[in-house]
Amino acid sequence: MEVRGWLLTSPYLLYSLVFFLIPLGWSLWLVFTNWNLISPRIDFIGLENFVKAFKSARVHAAFLSAYRIMGFFLPMVLVQSLAVALLINSLPWGRAFFSVGFFMPYLASGVAVALVVRGILAYNSPAAPIFKALFGTIPNWFGHPVLAVFIISLLIAWKFSGYYALIFLAGLQSIPKELYEAAELDGARFFTKLFRITLPMLYPAFYTVLIMAVGLCFAIFTEPFMLTGGGPGRATHTWYLEIYYQVFQNLRAGYGAAISFINAAITFTSVLIVRRLMQRWGRALGYE
Amino acid sequence: MNRRRSTYNAIKYTAAVVLLLISIFPYIYMVLQSLAPWDQVNKVFIPSRLTLRSYIWLFTGTEALVAKPWLRAFLNSVIVSVSSTTLMVLSAAIIGYALAKLPFRGGRLVYDFILFQMFYPAVILLIPTFLLVKAFGWFNTYWAMIVPKAMSVWAIFMYTSFFKSVPQEIIDSARVDGASEWRIIFRIMIPLSKSITIIVALFLFMARWEELLWDLVVVQDTSMRTLNVLLATIQSSYNPYPGPLYAAATILTLPILLVFLAFSRHFSQGIRLVLGK
Numbered sequence: 001m002e003v004r005g006w007l008l009t010s011p012y013l014l015y016s017l018v019f020f021l022i023p024l025g026w027s028l029w030l031v032f033t034n035w036n037l038i039s040p041r042i043d044f045i046g047l048e049n050f051v052k053a054f055k056s057a058r059v060h061a062a063f064l065s066a067y068r069i070m071g072f073f074l075p076m077v078l079v080q081s082l083a084v085a086l087l088i089n090s091l092p093w094g095r096a097f098f099s100v101g102f103f104m105p106y107l108a109s110g111v112a113v114a115l116v117v118r119g120i121l122a123y124n125s126p127a128a129p130i131f132k133a134l135f136g137t138i139p140n141w142f143g144h145p146v147l148a149v150f151i152i153s154l155l156i157a158w159k160f161s162g163y164y165a166l167i168f169l170a171g172l173q174s175i176p177k178e179l180y181e182a183a184e185l186d187g188a189r190f191f192t193k194l195f196r197i198t199l200p201m202l203y204p205a206f207y208t209v210l211i212m213a214v215g216l217c218f219a220i221f222t223e224p225f226m227l228t229g230g231g232p233g234r235a236t237h238t239w240y241l242e243i244y245y246q247v248f249q250n251l252r253a254g255y256g257a258a259i260s261f262i263n264a265a266i267t268f269t270s271v272l273i274v275r276r277l278m279q280r281w282g283r284a285l286g287y288e
Numbered sequence: 289m290n291r292r293r294s295t296y297n298a299i300k301y302t303a304a305v306v307l308l309l310i311s312i313f314p315y316i317y318m319v320l321q322s323l324a325p326w327d328q329v330n331k332v333f334i335p336s337r338l339t340l341r342s343y344i345w346l347f348t349g350t351e352a353l354v355a356k357p358w359l360r361a362f363l364n365s366v367i368v369s370v371s372s373t374t375l376m377v378l379s380a381a382i383i384g385y386a387l388a389k390l391p392f393r394g395g396r397l398v399y400d401f402i403l404f405q406m407f408y409p410a411v412i413l414l415i416p417t418f419l420l421v422k423a424f425g426w427f428n429t430y431w432a433m434i435v436p437k438a439m440s441v442w443a444i445f446m447y448t449s450f451f452k453s454v455p456q457e458i459i460d461s462a463r464v465d466g467a468s469e470w471r472i473i474f475r476i477m478i479p480l481s482k483s484i485t486i487i488v489a490l491f492l493f494m495a496r497w498e499e500l501l502w503d504l505v506v507v508q509d510t511s512m513r514t515l516n517v518l519l520a521t522i523q524s525s526y527n528p529y530p531g532p533l534y535a536a537a538t539i540l541t542l543p544i545l546l547v548f549l550a551f552s553r554h555f556s557q558g559i560r561l562v563l564g565k
Contacts, residue, residue, distance in 0.1 A: 005392025023416035
């Protein structure tokens with residue numbers, strides 16, 4: 001038993017040594033150096049990378065863009081996924097069909113979707129007359145900082161709403177029917193039931209979804225890489241774009257590694273704050 | 289009452305169908321544009337007739353002098369994604385079995401370490417793993433795209449929790465019959481875990497097929513790029529050819545969608561396991 005257990009898990013041990021522990025140690029060393037990937041000279045520069053990163057306007061932009069995207073993305077994805085889950089749950093038949101259907105956007109490659117979105121939002125696209133009729137002019141979607149953030153957030157919300165809807169759907173299906181029956185006897189209307197029963201009972205689903213959704217905002221790469229390149233004016237300059245730019249364009253490996261540490265720390269802190277807030281809400285609802 | 293209910297249902301289904309059409313609209317648009325005659329691409333929603341010209345143009349060199357790396361890129365994607373996913377699923381099943389069903393000293397520690405690695409921020413590992421792969425001499429090779437993604441701690445975790453729910457008697461009686469551990473894994477455990485294998489394999493394959501950042505940085509030659517990376521990097525030079533770009537995007541998207549739809553019968557069962565509900 002002993003030997004077999006170790007033998008069968010040995011591929012993992014080897015893998016995590018080479019592709020987890022060694023890179024981990026290496027990154028701890030890299031952040032204190034000024035290595036630029038080509039120069040044979042590597043200086044130990046202490047905390048200088050971190051000092052530089054904290055002062056950098058590009059890093060500030062990345063820091064802000066994560067929250068800017070979050071500000072659009074969270075309400076969009078929550079409303080979309082909750083609406084889809086409530087709708088599917090209320091259908092007498094065909095729930096499996098619609099769950100599968102609404103999940104399909106999750107399967108799309110961001111690259112392919114970006115191509116389609118750029119086509120649709122182009123100045124001379126077939127959709128342009130519609131925008132013109134709606135807004136009086138064809139918006140310059142990627143030339144305006146708010147619109148660009150809006151489009152990027154919408155794309156990510158589109159991708160994830162079907163996935164989160166499934167989490168909400170599972171939550172909805174675990175709510176006991178008796179609760180609604182009792183409320184109906186008391187004459188409760190749709191909105192009373194929604195706010196007094198459904199949403200509070202969905203607390204565990206909200207918890208899961210919010211933590212996933214918040215964490216996601218710090219790791220966005222494909223959509224801005226494809227559509228905006230971080231612009232306009234660094235409005236959509238995300239953490240991953242900055243890391244990619246510093247390491248793989250500028251070849252500043254040490255500096256980039258320091259930024260990835262800062263990114264990880266800020267992600268962790270933000271998720272922790274959301275967890276605390278959620279737990280407070282949970283306690284108010286009687287969850288432990 | 290009854291009539292009111294059926295009106296309600298009609299509204300609900302109409303809303304569901306309309307919403308569904310909106311959410312798959314980018315797919316519909318993509319496929320229609322890829323089949324449109326070239327003078328209609330990006331100009332109309334529904335082309336007046338359909339043609340395969342964009343697809344043929346992608347894979348043959350007859351119409352322009354632009355080098356066409358698409359077929360090679362598609363093969364690269366297949367090679368990388370299939371081998372990476374196979375390795376991830378197999379290793380996860382074997383390791384998950386050991387952790388769930390072979391009580392050995394230290395097993396608990398290995399499991400805790402897997403959890404630690406699962407929640408460790410991957411972004412910190414990106415740069416040193418890149419340097420490591422370069423030091424191995426794997427830059428610009430399949431190895432760089434396959435080996436660092438040959439194991440998934442998430443998949444190990446999924447199999448471990450699933451195998452824990454398999455009754456120990458099944459394994460014990462197989463052992464009494466003299467079955468080896470390999471036989472138990474491949475003849476009993478994996479067939480038992482069909483629903484989870486399908487969903488885990490689908491998620492892993494999708495993530496691998498659509499990886500951008502890693503495949504972008506470890507490969508420089510156009511001939512070694514995956515389809516996803518090629519499509520992401522070549523767009524500016526293909527501006528005069530929007531039709532073929534839509535065709536490439538369709539080729540990139542359709543395999544995942546078809547595999548998903550083929551296995552969608554197992555989907556609701558499997559996704560519940562993934563979501564932990």
